[in-house]
Amino acid sequence: MTRWTDRLADLVAIPSTADRPADLRRALDLVVTGVGDGFAVRRFESNGKPSALLHAPGATGPFPVVLNAHLDVVPAPPAQFVPRRDGDRLYGRGTHDMKAAALVMADVFRSVARDLPIALQLVTDEEVGGADGTGHQLAEGVRAGFVVIGEQSGLRVVTESKGICHARLTTTGRAAHAAYPWLGDNALVSLLGALDRLLARYPVPAAEAWATTVNVARVETPNAAFNQVPAAASAWVDIRYPPGDGDFSGRTGSEVAAHLRAVTGVSASVDALGPPHRADPGSAAVTGLREAIRSVGYPGDLLRKHGAADGRYYHALGIDAVIFGPGGDGQHGPDEYVDLTTLEPYHDALRAFLSRWPAAASGPGGSARPG
Incomplete structure (x- = not known):
């Protein structure tokens, strides 16, 4: 777990809230730099919100799989940006929602993206609606066959989430x-x-x-x-x-x-x-992800989420997106934490899914279609 906690502590210490554009960029740069050299990094910005799309050099998309993570957090007192470990829990703003998942996704991307035509999508505005991150990238032509969003889910697969009206x-x-x-x-x-x-x-x-x-x-x-x-x-x-x-x-x-x-x-x-979001729970991609989760010792149950997420932007284009993230609790609250014991199986499940994806995509009922 140490390989996650040190980097996560550095990322959590950045107060990357919507009103701090310099810290949004710091958080984004920290993760992009951590991925390392050898990948194409496409930078975006809309209304002062930076984002990035990482992929193998020469790849243009549509990408069979996009791993999506947001690096912005909701405001909190300064003490919550000082990460604190207690046993298997790491406390702090953004630990669970969703900086831990972002780092794991970046690690998985780095290890497989030279061999698989996937992309890592990093955004900094999900907590304020997502229009200038995921929404903007899609408006600029980014497309995927299937999307995994690293929002918290306790290693379950969210195929349906509610719409939101303010x-x-x-x-x-x-x-x-x-x-x-x-x-x-x-x-x-x-x-x-x-x-x-x-x-x-x-x-x-x-x-x-x-x-x-x-x-x-x-x-x-x-x-x-x-x-x-x-x-x-x-x-x-x-x-x-x-x-x-x-x-x-x-x-x-x-x-x-x-x-x-x-x-x-x-x-x-x-x-x-x-709008609300829904992915076909019986598609080859969802089935393949659930099988990968089971291979690391978790049941891979389906889940509905009451909160909105950036999957709705993909859903509007007919692209299936699911939420799949590690365990923890307390997001947006004073006792937010990530369950450190779930990070390794989360990493391994993502790798297992991606390694099997080409076969799943070409099988009966595959849903790796461009938007």
Whole structure:
């Protein structure tokens, strides 16, 4: 495990958050440099977010397999960028989501890419939507037959993940002195009623459920005083939806906004809309990956993820992408850690899969098709 922990500690110590472009580049350069010489490195940048695609010299794609990893993390207090090992766990921001997987993928790529026409895709904006990393590279023509994204999965294979909608609800009223509320119209009260209607339509499940969920992320008014009836109010909502939800799946931003207005009775707008993702669980590629996982002693179970990931950009082009990553817990939280005992089997499973991929791709039901 030492061969992973030293390099991972260096990478975790870089606070590669969206508001620190120099640190995004430092993290990217550290991994690219670690791959070593002898590979082509294609650099990209969009809206200040750098990314890279590594492959054997002369390869142009479509690549039969792309290994995709993001190196950006969500913000955290400075102490979380000081990695700490406790037994088989390494704690720190980004250990699990997903710098450990990125380093393992880079190692696997270095060991096999001279013999196999695969690519390593490194991006720095997944935590803020992915449009300037994976999305931008695809817009520039990068294509794959099959994609493995190293997001955390506990050595299981994620073939389905939810879509994401970021929306704003807004209300207007009439300002008045708080001592005379009957003279005003409280916009915040109207907004809270709208949120109640939205949550009644999409209630928070009592336990994990493959259903549409709504998180109220922020509620605010422009008020600067206690003794004023607010004349305006707004709320941010984060909606996650499975592929089968016709209220959101396959609809445009304007159609979703109209739906939210109908449900809540107030003004609604959509800031971001990302489709759900699904890969064929019976394809030769997925079957081959699961067999490789079993060969290193893990069951290779299928998993659905409630969070969105960059696989949706590939899914939109008809390219199968799955999530497959190591074990751990606490991503985005104060106790995030990676399970160090899963890194070696993760590495070995990826190598086993890639070594068998040409046969799997050409077999019945193979899905190594260009997008």
